[in-house]
Amino acid sequence: MKIALVGVTGYTGATLFKLLKQHPEVDEVRLYGRSTPSDDELAALLSGFRHLSLHIHEYSSVNIMQECDLVFFATPAKVTSQLALDFIQADFPVIDLSGDFRLKDSADYERYYQAPAAPSQALQAASYNLADLKKPQSNYIANPGCYATATLLATIPLLAADLIDLDSLIVDAKSGLSGAGKKLTTSSHYAYINENSLPYKVNQHQHIPEIIQELQTWQPAFKTLQFTTTLIPVTRGIMASVYAKPKKPLSQAELYQTFADFYQDKPFVRVLKDGFPSLKEVAYSNYTDIGLAYDEASHTIFICSVIDNLMKGASSQAIQNMNLLCGFPLETGLTALPTFF
Amino acid sequence: MKIALVGVTGYTGATLFKLLKQHPEVDEVRLYGRSTPSDDELAALLSGFRHLSLHIHEYSSVNIMQECDLVFFATPAKVTSQLALDFIQADFPVIDLSGDFRLKDSADYERYYQAPAAPSQALQAASYNLADLKKPQSNYIANPGCYATATLLATIPLLAADLIDLDSLIVDAKSGLSGAGKKLTTSSHYAYINENSLPYKVNQHQHIPEIIQELQTWQPAFKTLQFTTTLIPVTRGIMASVYAKPKKPLSQAELYQTFADFYQDKPFVRVLKDGFPSLKEVAYSNYTDIGLAYDEASHTIFICSVIDNLMKGASSQAIQNMNLLCGFPLETGLTALPTFF
Amino acid sequence: MKIALVGVTGYTGATLFKLLKQHPEVDEVRLYGRSTPSDDELAALLSGFRHLSLHIHEYSSVNIMQECDLVFFATPAKVTSQLALDFIQADFPVIDLSGDFRLKDSADYERYYQAPAAPSQALQAASYNLADLKKPQSNYIANPGCYATATLLATIPLLAADLIDLDSLIVDAKSGLSGAGKKLTTSSHYAYINENSLPYKVNQHQHIPEIIQELQTWQPAFKTLQFTTTLIPVTRGIMASVYAKPKKPLSQAELYQTFADFYQDKPFVRVLKDGFPSLKEVAYSNYTDIGLAYDEASHTIFICSVIDNLMKGASSQAIQNMNLLCGFPLETGLTALPTFF
Amino acid sequence: MKIALVGVTGYTGATLFKLLKQHPEVDEVRLYGRSTPSDDELAALLSGFRHLSLHIHEYSSVNIMQECDLVFFATPAKVTSQLALDFIQADFPVIDLSGDFRLKDSADYERYYQAPAAPSQALQAASYNLADLKKPQSNYIANPGCYATATLLATIPLLAADLIDLDSLIVDAKSGLSGAGKKLTTSSHYAYINENSLPYKVNQHQHIPEIIQELQTWQPAFKTLQFTTTLIPVTRGIMASVYAKPKKPLSQAELYQTFADFYQDKPFVRVLKDGFPSLKEVAYSNYTDIGLAYDEASHTIFICSVIDNLMKGASSQAIQNMNLLCGFPLETGLTALPTFF
Structure with a gap:
């Protein structure tokens, strides 16, 4: 070709x-x-x-x-x-x-x-x-988009299995600096952002409508989410930390099984049975790694997905x-x- | 002395x-x-x-x-x-x-x-x-404790003013490496953690009971929270990203005023009228900076506090x-x- | 005042x-x-x-x-x-x-x-x-200037004691990013310079004439030096790695004593008896730390000085x-x- | 296979x-x-x-x-x-x-x-x-070895062409942290080495005899060099900054031509006509990039080579x-x- x-x-x-x-x-x-x-x-x-x-x-x-x-x-x-x-x-x-x-x-x-x-x-x-x-x-x-990819892969299985209260979705996403491209800006100046971190475009990021549009294809009743984007001092990598409330009581094992089943024949999505992934484990690759936890005390689902934003x-x-x-x-x-x- | x-x-x-x-x-x-x-x-x-x-x-x-x-x-x-x-x-x-x-x-x-x-x-x-x-x-x-300080200063005004649904508190906290001390560990090895980030001790951090104990002094009915700790590649700094659902409709202005009033005579807490603080703005100091947002679409309060964990x-x-x-x-x-x- | x-x-x-x-x-x-x-x-x-x-x-x-x-x-x-x-x-x-x-x-x-x-x-x-x-x-x-300060404090004792061949001075200086100020440039863009390092302004840095001018006040016959500046991914700090050939045979002990005597009543210059200083040991301070070695095999004096460039x-x-x-x-x-x- | x-x-x-x-x-x-x-x-x-x-x-x-x-x-x-x-x-x-x-x-x-x-x-x-x-x-x-590779590729053309005074070789080499492997040490602890830099094993690095042995195959009269190794806060990369005095007057053009000719049929060595390479330009690859300068004022040859130490x-x-x-x-x-x- x-x-x-x-x-x-x-x-x-x-x-x-x-x-x-x-x-x-x-x-x-x-x-x-x-x-x-x-x-x-x-x-x-x-x-x-x-x-x-x-x-x-x-x-x-x-x-x-x-x-x-x-x-x-x-x-x-x-x-x-x-x-x-x-x-x-x-x-x-x-x-x-x-x-x-x-x-x-x-x-x-x-x-x-x-x-x-x-x-x-x-x-x-x-x-x-x-x-x-x-x-x-x-x-x-x-x-x-990069944020959308990390977020969608971490949330679609929840909606596909109808596991969560649709009003409860909160995503605290972290991104490195290459996501902002080569354009010179104050927040990408080394002496500013090294050893630093800050939220930006809170609830205003252009990937929000893209996430909503796609989640609605899985659950038409889905309306919106809280979406926070935080800059962290790495060159590559996005982490989507997803929080949601389950519709009904859940176990950690069920949560894992939901994701494991959903991605069982998807070679580029790796669901962890225990623990959480780190940005570097997918760096320079096409993989998405997903870790998960259910907290019985606070009745909260926590999903963490990581990708290389440029890949x-x-x-x-x-x-x-x-x-x-x-x-x-x-x-x-x-x-x-x-x-x- | x-x-x-x-x-x-x-x-x-x-x-x-x-x-x-x-x-x-x-x-x-x-x-x-x-x-x-x-x-x-x-x-x-x-x-x-x-x-x-x-x-x-x-x-x-x-x-x-x-x-x-x-x-x-x-x-x-x-x-x-x-x-x-x-x-x-x-x-x-x-x-x-x-x-x-x-x-x-x-x-x-x-x-x-x-x-x-x-x-x-x-x-x-x-x-x-x-x-x-x-x-x-x-x-x-x-x-x-360091995580407790950042989290409590970001959440106490919400509880003191009885603004939030007590079951809805979620904290996505980020920390640099000095918080873990001088002890040599895999996760503090430069070649591992530089350009990297990962959640750890999710819902298991030892500062959780300390946070709950103190929040109960402001709202005895408070039970627990989702508390995620994520390592980011900086030496100093903690950011507590706090999410909660309001008890009743709220405006961004009311939210700001609640915090501004609460900290009005506290010289070491700086509440931002607009935007969000960054770790470096408090580095090597005794200050806590707090930014806030209310998202009308998702009905979510977002508070971000930053401190220097060693200070x-x-x-x-x-x-x-x-x-x-x-x-x-x-x-x-x-x-x-x-x-x- | x-x-x-x-x-x-x-x-x-x-x-x-x-x-x-x-x-x-x-x-x-x-x-x-x-x-x-x-x-x-x-x-x-x-x-x-x-x-x-x-x-x-x-x-x-x-x-x-x-x-x-x-x-x-x-x-x-x-x-x-x-x-x-x-x-x-x-x-x-x-x-x-x-x-x-x-x-x-x-x-x-x-x-x-x-x-x-x-x-x-x-x-x-x-x-x-x-x-x-x-x-x-x-x-x-x-x-x-910042490079001049680090270089002069590492070289003046050599000239004051007439220890070196004046044609042999080579300085390999390293600098962090804050030295280049707040101006946005490609080489200060985080995604470019993090995890990176490169020489720049080799033999063309504007601190060169300043160094020569001051060294001539100690040895009028001094003419010039090789001066390389290399950017390293830190925010603060300059290291001057100085190489020179001695006029006559020397011992490590004599070299140390020359510096120790020269700086004995200077509270802000700390000469190390053994080993070499690191940038962080002087960070956020007015100190200059100096380490030194004489290699008998190659007949080379090596002096390493570090300062915080902003301090x-x-x-x-x-x-x-x-x-x-x-x-x-x-x-x-x-x-x-x-x-x- | x-x-x-x-x-x-x-x-x-x-x-x-x-x-x-x-x-x-x-x-x-x-x-x-x-x-x-x-x-x-x-x-x-x-x-x-x-x-x-x-x-x-x-x-x-x-x-x-x-x-x-x-x-x-x-x-x-x-x-x-x-x-x-x-x-x-x-x-x-x-x-x-x-x-x-x-x-x-x-x-x-x-x-x-x-x-x-x-x-x-x-x-x-x-x-x-x-x-x-x-x-x-x-x-x-x-x-x-990694230091030896970067140093030899930057110096062999000088010796092969009999360009330099064999007593004048000085190498100021910089290395990232992965060179030291996975072993946990104080100097590889993130909170120690991030934002830091320091010389180590000055004239004592185990790659020195390897460099001398190989240089002697090109010039049997070669004896030794000054070899300084400095840790810089990157994960990957070695830079060898080489200084030497020419045997006789030289021009920048001759210096470039010497290297260009020497490496003309070597696909993995890239000699720069102008300017100097940065660590990232060879990261994750098998390339060695080489920049060079001759300073007429100080009669000094400066060669800078960069490699990815793990590659x-x-x-x-x-x-x-x-x-x-x-x-x-x-x-x-x-x-x-x-x-x-």
């Missing part, structure tokens, strides 16, 4: 490039961009790949469709809402890592992204595809979605073990 | 030593220990103080009472449960940074500390003293308790501003 | 503010700035001081001289080269933390700072004052210089012990 | 396991150990591999030779000096990541490793094989050596791009 990649210079784009270069079904990766740095500038931006001769071609949907078999957009929000139509009309395979096609409701998009949504018909054409649980319904895949939360899930879309075995190109130190 | 300090070599002991050397009412700090390293060994353990000639005297309650006016125990759990009786009988001033005299209920102590509790009568003689809110009731002060969570609170016990102005020796970078 | 502080919002300015608030001879600190953020903006910039009501007065040399007894400039390079003349003409006490008045040679300044130097006469009026070794010669003090490398050395200028005991306001964790 | 791996639980062993699982010529990896943890204990030690069912077989040289085609020893020093003889006698392929067979001179081994060396005849049978520059001379490969400094170099030994193309199993964030 010939793959087009738009947006190689960001963290998820560079990670995707690396994964594509290792993918056995990929013959060529062609880079496209709307701004086209010179080859020297590009080499400086991607200095880890300094032995390669990289070149960015000027963006053109026509050329991409002529020259390639599938395109990945590793671009920020607000790009594909403008550019996607050509591909949708042509039913050309797209995997979009941005948030532009995740929300079916334009109003939600406009509220959380503060920009015009893509045309409603185009939004309907896209498949939001949490790769461990679904199969693509169309050729335009909206790849899930499962973005680029390796995008590869998993490509495998699904193209009919390759699910683990193709994703067999690297986690690097836990 | 002449101060005795038992346990200078640990993180809280060394921090206390530093604070005592700066305290204007302290003339001399005498070090005592049950193990007495040679002066060279001690210098190596406290290498930051290498220009001082430090010496540890052999522990003797008689000598301490003869030579000093007050004793600090910066020792691990299980030490003062053995040694405190002499001081209690003599009504000699003690500030005990360990957990040995915090719990009034011996059974709780024995369950959470897995060791015999101090004699019941001795336990009753001790004052658990959260220094921002109480005055010592006796000469034996049980200095609060407010241990040593500077111990100085604040000394000031209270000795009748010094509350801020004596504690005027250093936070070092936020 | 009433102190004026220009430039409180940077790292060194805020650190200086904190030290001045603790200094027993300082009655008031008045803040001045050429840009004057609103009080709310200022509170956000200095969020660690959020309980204080801070206000920045519009900069005016006339007002500063009328209202205050001494002024600190914690401003970037290129500011005092413009503003200093009023104070120099009036012989008003200034402590300038910037590099603008450190170099006597305008051409050096213009080469390394790429900006016009201050008038030559003004440059001659300023005293470059390494506070552990000199007494101010005038009322305008050029406070030494000894900037703000606490500025306080030490104020103490010297005002005739206060040297240690006034500088008695805090290092915080080594 | 069937591969035996002895010592999977350490950092280099686990890294090697991961690489072997991705290697296209490896059919099976069998784990052996002298201590054999239960499968549950092993799973806990290798929690990042929690979806695999791992089992450690009891160590037996006979079984290894019957069941496998090649054995890797990722064991600490002092193990293969005892165990290697069976394999050497049988001329069975061994790649030994420890230091036990690197030094030809038993006295050097005994001085630096403080243990008895392997029998002299066995030592002679082993090939010290810096994989980028040599081909194995025998079936027993002593895989180079090029241990496990991926071991794979490269396996490729050489088995006649596979050099890059087999080593094509993953660096992960520079």
Whole structure:
């Protein structure tokens, strides 16, 4: 296959490039961009790949469709809402890592992204595809967000089994710094954030409507959740700490069994029988690890899921979605073990 | 004053030593220990103080009472449960940074500390003293734990104002590594915990009964809470992220006013009108910063408090308790501003 | 005393503010700035001081001289080269933390700072004052740079004792991130520099001419050195690793004695008899720690000095210089012990 | 091929396991150990591999030779000096990541490793094989040490081209924490080493004789070097900062050309034309990046090389050596791009 990649210079784009270069079904990766740095500038931006001769071609949907078999957009929000139509009309395979096609409701998009949504018909054409649980319904895949992936994998089994009071869901999510991208900001300045931690975008994160939309597919009566995002001083990793009240008395064993059954044939989700996972146990991999506890004293369910935000939360899930879309075995190109130190 | 300090070599002991050397009412700090390293060994353990000639005297309650006016125990759990009786009988001033005299209920102590509790009568003689809110009731002060301090200061105003459903309290607390002391463990090994994070002692932390005991003094009907502790890769700092459901509809403004009123004459608690505090804003200081939010969609109160675990969570609170016990102005020796970078 | 502080919002300015608030001879600190953020903006910039009501007065040399007894400039390079003349003409006490008045040679300044130097006469009026070794010669003090301080304290004893081949000096200096200030840059972006390290400004750092100028006061024949600066992922701290060839055979004991004698009555320099210091042993303090080794096989002297770049490398050395200028005991306001964790 | 791996639980062993699982010529990896943890204990030690069912077989040289085609020893020093003889006698392929067979001179081994060396005849049978520059001379490969690899690749071109004064070599090497392994020590305790840095084993590191031995193969007159090792707070990475005086006048261009020519057909060494490499640019890869500068003022050559100590400094170099030994193309199993964030 010939793959087009738009947006190689960001963290998820560079990670995707690396994964594509290792993918056995990929013959060529062609880079496209709307701004086209010179080859020297590009080499400086991607200095880890300094032995390669990289070149960015000027963006053109026509050329991409002529020259390639599938395109990945590793671009920020607000790009594909403008550019996607050509591909949708042509039913050309797209995997979009941005948030532009995740929300079916334009109003939600406009509220959380503060920009015009893509045309409603185009939004309907896209498949939001949490790769461990679904199969693509169309050729335009909206790849899930990082916080959404960690949260959904930790909560869907609770809703699928109708275990919890739907009004009780609280998620205390932690994220490292790469989630915020390469853009220089005060909160990503080393001397500010090292040895530091703080909540941000409390109840305002743009992944909230995405989580609600997907949870409603499992329980239409689900309304909303408390969602807190806290920055912690690591480069990679998201932890979703989920709290909920059970509908009726529960045991730790039942809780474990619910998750173990739900994920029994899902190779990239690892449910722990005892204890809790750490961020590093999934670092640089496509795995999601899930630990769980039920506290009989406070009648509270606690689920903790961890992912690598640049991998499962973005680029390796995008590869998993490509495998699904193209009919390759699910683990193709994703067999690297986690690097836990 | 002449101060005795038992346990200078640990993180809280060394921090206390530093604070005592700066305290204007302290003339001399005498070090005592049950193990007495040679002066060279001690210098190596406290290498930051290498220009001082430090010496540890052999522990003797008689000598301490003869030579000093007050004793600090910066020792691990299980030490003062053995040694405190002499001081209690003599009504000699003690500030005990360990957990040995915090719990009034011996059974709780024995369950959470897995060791015999101090004699019941001795336990009753001790004052658990959260220094921002109480005055010592006796000469034996049980200095609060770090997680307990952060959690209590974030939750007591809710209970004092009878704002919340008592069954709904959930605390997702984060801690840095110094909280676990100098003892070498796998989870404190740099290559393990750097770039990492994981929950530990979920619903089993020894500060849980201490939190419950104190919350019951504000609301006797309070029973228990969900309490999760998560390790994050910083050296200093505790963040308590508190979630609760209000008894009745509430506004963000009311929530803020409740906290602002409660802490209005407390110089070491800073309530934020907007936004949330970060760990570094209180680092190396005696301050507790508190941010708050009420989410109308999910009907959830979110309170976030941050402290420096070695300072407010241990040593500077111990100085604040000394000031209270000795009748010094509350801020004596504690005027250093936070070092936020 | 009433102190004026220009430039409180940077790292060194805020650190200086904190030290001045603790200094027993300082009655008031008045803040001045050429840009004057609103009080709310200022509170956000200095969020660690959020309980204080801070206000920045519009900069005016006339007002500063009328209202205050001494002024600190914690401003970037290129500011005092413009503003200093009023104070120099009036012989008003200034402590300038910037590099603008450190170099006597305008051409050096213009080469390394790429900006016009201050008038030559003004440059001659300023005293470059390494506070552990000199007494101010005038009322305008050029406070030494951070790399220069660590390097000079590690090398001057070698030159003073005429121990080394003057052509052999090599300094491999390491610095944390706060040295680069609050300005957002790629190399200070957390996801870039955490878990990373790289040399920068090799043989081009602006502290090089300052080091050469001062070493020439001890050995006029000294010409230059190899000076490498390497960024390491810590917030605070500079380590100068110094290599030189001895003029004649030497022993480790002689090397130690040379340094011990040189610094014997200098309370803020601690020479280690064995082993090497670590950054944390001087963190948040005015100390410089020095370790040394002589390798008989390779005939190489190795000296390692460490400082806290924001303290000894900037703000606490500025306080030490104020103490010297005002005739206060040297240690006034500088008695805090290092915080080594 | 069937591969035996002895010592999977350490950092280099686990890294090697991961690489072997991705290697296209490896059919099976069998784990052996002298201590054999239960499968549950092993799973806990290798929690990042929690979806695999791992089992450690009891160590037996006979079984290894019957069941496998090649054995890797990722064991600490002092193990293969005892165990290697069976394999050497049988001329069975061994790649030994420890230091036990690197030094030809038993006295050097005994001085630096403080243990008895392997029998002299066995030592002679082993090939010290810096994989980028040599081909194995025998079936027993002593895989180079991490500091030695970074240092040799930065210095050999200087000696090969006879560019430097052999008495002038100084190496200021920096290392992260994983180099010290999983053993719990004070200097690897997070609260000690985070935000910290210090020199250690100055002129005493066990890689010094290995560096000298290999440099002498390029310049027999070479005697020794100054070698300083400094711990920096990263998990992975070694930087060798090399200083030397040229024999005769040199230009930056000549220096670059010397290195570019030397490494022109070496795919895993990347010589930078301008600027300097950072640790992350080679992280998780088999690359060595080299930057260089010649300072005309001080007549000093400065070379900076960076490697990932667990990869090029241990496990991926071991794979490269396996490729050489088995006649596979050099890059087999080593094509993953660096992960520079």
